[in-house]
Amino acid sequence: MSESYEEKAARLDAADGLAGHRAKFALDEETVYLDGNSLGALPAHVPARMADVIAREWGELRIRSWDESGWWTAPERIGDRIAPIVGAAPGQIVVGDSTSVNVFKAVVAAARLNGDDRDEILVDATTFPTDGYIAQSAARMTGHTVVACDPAGMAAAVSDRTALALVNHVDYRTGRLQDLPGLTAALHAAGALAVWDLCHSAGALPVGLDEHGVDLAVGCTYKYLNGGPGSPAYLYVAERHQAAFDSPLPGWNSHADPFGMTPGYEAASGALRGRVGTPDILSMLALEAALDVWDGVAVEDVRAKSLALTDFFLECVEAYVPEGRVTSVTPGAHGERGSQVALRCADAPAVMAELIKRGVVGDLRRPDILRFGFTPLYVGFADAERAARTLAEVLRQA
Ligand SMILES: Cc1ncc(COP(=O)(O)O)c(C=O)c1O
């Protein structure tokens, strides 16, 4: 007799080298959590660390903690913790502000780095909306024109008028992975800069920022990096651009001598030019603690498991779900897939509401997308099987 999907899931879970990491997270066995691409789960040790930050570092040490507890240097220190996860050498990432704010810094800074005789900014037409809104406003300020462009056509659209392109590494809706190496090379060949939004790829797959010569990048930390709701985002400024990086938000935290408190601005050196004002220490230190779950984890192993999970989920969906009820809009090819599966489905809002009631937590992207995110550090193959089986049950009863 051939192996059932439940048996196959058990076999894959037993052979999974990352399976032990699930115990590091606060998760309950009743829930299949497939929404880590919106809000990552809580690493179980973070509450105790935060209790100490609040009671001792804030409560007892108070102002001394800016030095003694390392608060002041947290943005660059935590940037260096994120760096290996996205393939960056130290000294190029600074943590702080939201992704939206970092998109603004990156787009304006790239336009200033490369905008003198170039008047266009290419923006991923399928982008998560905030990037597009911010790029439009940034372009109004720098005197550039935004040209919306599907990433698939971007290499052909780039010209000697292009100052930069802003692209999402993984599409938040479809889960499509864009060709970061190829597109970055094509942009450079035309003299344009590449600014990547890594929200849906960092922590899920190798990014290779340095290896592929990316110029600037931004990303959030509350998805696959599990930093917590609204945890600060990050900005990557490739070392070769740091000396000329001209921030549009040159707050005192990015000054060469912030406590000199002089009227004249002089930018600090390095990535900390990307800092703005006082960091949100509580969120930042929760993120720092959350990054401990990455100790000893290779992002290549995370990627291998992510692909195996999404393959297996698609296989179970195909086997269980009545013909014609869902269509995957996520590419089948591994090289084109992030770490989620998006299924087009009639009546998707009601279907997702019912799935959540039955303990399978995914996301709805209106009007008709069921989105399932797979975080390899805490999602297993049995979760994928149960999610597909529950989806089939819901659709049969609908
Ligand atoms: C690709 C992408 N960019 C940006 C954001 C959000 O930016 P912010 O952290 O500023 O809300 C998200 C999701 O929230 C996203 O998926």
Ligand SMILES: Nc1ccccc1C(=O)C[C@H](N)C(=O)O
């Ligand atoms: N930050 C959030 C706050 C509330 C609800 C969702 C989000 C998301 O992150 C959405 C995500 N960017 C997405 O790709 O759908």
